[in-house]
Amino acid sequence: MKLYYAPGTCSLAPHISLIEAGKSFHIEKVDIKTKKFSDGGDYLQVNPKGSVPALVMENGEVLTEGVAILQYIADLAPEKHLAPPAGTLERYRLQEWLNFITTEIHKNFSVLFNADRYVAQPEGNEQLKNAIKQNLKARFALVARHMKEPFLMGDHFTVADAYLFTVLRWTKPFTLDLNEWPALAAHFARVRDRASVKAALQAESPRP
Ligand SMILES: N[C@@H](CCC(=O)N[C@@H](CS)C(=O)NCC(=O)O)C(=O)O
Incomplete structure (x- = not known):
């Protein structure tokens, strides 16, 4: 998995949660003003909304919106109790x-x-x-x-x-x-x- 983040912003929450879940992931920094990566690449190609966080999930698709990302991460590791089971x-x-x-x-x-x-x-x-x-x-x-x-x-x-x-x-x-x-x-x-x-x-x- 890969988390697109900007330091200290709301992407810190999924970052913490990925570590809590014990899952393997990479992080890539985004300049949220210019919507560029440090190599000049275009973040809008990943997330047309231009905001962080965005997560490349285990199936390779991109998920956006922090609240959805947080629950996706929690559900990857139910034994960590990062979220109560779905449907309860x-x-x-x-x-x-x-x-x-x-x-x-x-x-x-x-x-x-x-x-x-x-x-x-x-x-x-x-x-x-x-x-x-x-x-x-x-x-x-x-x-x-x-x-x-x-x-x-x-x-x-x-x-x-x-x-x-x-x-x-x-x-x-x-x-x-x-x-x-x-x-x-x-x-x-x-x-x-x-x-x-x-x-x-x-x-x-x-x-x-
Ligand atoms: N609706 C988005 C909003 C996320 C958001 O506000 N991200 C801020 C950083 S905390 C951001 O990327 N701002 C730059 C922008 O939206 O252009 C979510 O909940 O994930």
């Missing part, structure tokens, strides 16, 4: 979380990262950023209230934990302090300490 109520609970993270947290951050695309004037830009931060804070409070210990859904680390960790990393550049929600800060620290997370971050960090 618990699986719908996982999908409920994944959809919440992608639409309510990830996409609010996408607006923060790209605020100057939406508003040209600096004052408007600050207003937009503040409004989005308020949105995010409300969503963080909700996740914190529903967090089961030690992981989002209880005893097992799932792909939703990998995704939640990935989006919570983005709080730092926007000075959102996770300590406002102790359950989130504890979850973040717990996930950050996993060997899979350290390995994925190391593999994504620029080499000298």
